[in-house]
Amino acid sequence: MVFTPTNPTGGSCRALSCTADINGQCPGQLRAAGGCNNPCTVFKTDQYCCNSGSCGPTDYSRFFKDRCSDAYSYPKDDPTSTFTCPSGRQNYRVVFCPRGSSFSS
Template sequence: MANNVVLKLFVPMLLLFAGVFSDVTFHFENICSHSIWRASNPSIGDLEPELGPEIYEIFNMDDHYSGSIWARTECTTNTDDYFSCETGDCRLGTRECADTTPNYPVTLLNFNVNESIVSYEISLIHGQNIFVNIKPVGGTLLDGSGPCPVVTCNMDFGNVCPPSLIAYNANGLYVGCNSACDVFKDDEHCCNGNNCQLDEYTLKFKQQCPNAHIYSGDNKPPMYQCKGAESYDITFCPAIGSAT
């Protein structure tokens, strides 16, 4: 198991710090106009979760990991030193956030790391709070069918989110779009059957982000398995309508 080491590069000024070698390297880049705070379940050992605007970070992952990473947005500390976020909050009251389930809505980045083989997907099963893409640098699909593809959801659901699913902040402003399952909590919208189909809500979201997983049982596209990639570029707030 490799040690987790963070290398931060500030854009356009580049500051590079040496780190240890790992078979799997994640490159996090925040091109949002605001900071985001990473979180994970189980922990990726991320003790410096804040990623400010235009910051690029190199993170050496453990050689064996299976779990989710997500971004928290609009985070603040109150007068009692309690840390909380408008979306993706962990309810722990701390900047470090791991081994817990976030508040929804939240965009989840799911990974299964087994040394040089990495499975990856964007999951919107619990809604969307930020748009993102995952781009393997190099590598081939494990089944030999071709290069490892980019997976992206860079369309803001705010344009199509029905009023019943909108998540608002304390000021009544839109901050994310919930899934119908998390709002209605019924078998129809939670796809608790053997023949899951797109419904009126998930159809809209699938049209926005066709290569993200939208509902429980959604397997199109499959969770890609990539081997031999040099790194995985994870971009928060990529340009709307185009993969980076």
């Protein structure tokens, strides 16, 4: 997937992409019909949901981050994965299967 602002202006407004086959490579415990769940949905523990404010990366968050470096992979992830575009009129182009992706749909 590629998510691109059509008129980027300042801030951290930039294109984001992930061409990994997340569904095809999804860890067994996170597999769901038609996709891949996040670990909080599956396990419902503070380790994965980060409700107490004292959580860190897990093997599952690293799985997503390793494949999609732009992804915000857990609640306390680093600020380099947070992007904002100026408020107001902003348009985006979303491509679900970009050319050159590493998998077939």
